[in-house]
Amino acid sequence: MTAKNTICLWFDGAALEAANFYAATFPDSSVGAVHFAPGDYPSGKQGDVLTVEFTVMGIPCLGLNGGSTFRHNEAFSFQIATDDQSETDRLWHVIVSNGGQESACGWCKDKWGVSWQITPRALIAAISDPDPAAAKRAFEAMMQMRKIDIAKIEAARRG
Template sequence: MTNQIYPCLWFDGQAQAAAKFYCSIFKNSKITADNQMVVTFELNGKKFMGLNGGPHFKFNEAVSFVVDCDTQEEIDNYWSKLTADGGSEGTCGWLKDKFGVSWQIVPTVLPKLLSNPDKAQNVMQAYMKMKKFDIRELENA
């Protein structure tokens, strides 16, 4: 495919470990090429590249990956796996994994709840207090 666009993630010597970690979490994922400098991989069929670029740059929240989840079980699964072994919880569905990459684990029902004029304010107040999203609590807000 020409002109394919995909993210390149800059790691300090951990690109292969990160690719293996992410491929173990997401279905339909695999490492497609690997050498000491660069690893390419697919997560849910989407292409990524990991670069062992050194300590010059660090990840921050300016870029994050959003994972849409239909069920609480999906949210719980991704949340626990991505925060494992040194990851950290943020607020409003945000987290950082052990490599410092930011993720948003979001219920697919959230836009619908926020578009309901009778519930939107309560839903927003509820999720602003959350770290990991709780679908039932959002629906009951």
């Protein structure tokens, strides 16, 4: 591991499976070194996968198979900026259809409980519009959505 700062994600035995899914799903993502436990530990045995080094869209991560003590929640999420509806739809659907679940305002969770914000750049532009009324309309439209619909956001922005 060469990065000075790495995101560590705790898994209950599925770090390698999750890392492989992320590498297959997101561009500029890959799985690096897999480290095996040199001895028994509270949630595993010697020889089990202990940690997995991986990258998600250029961000270095470490998956730790720490057991069932801790669960992921929305206090941490990956925010993925998408360029168009096709990319938004593809990422949303691959996460949700692989055992994940939908949430609100562009958020979803993967099957391991990691939260993802699939956020079109058009949404950020709309809710940052210098016209407060346009920004409010776009924001209110977003608040009604699960997966973001760029056409509806842009229509709301225009009024």
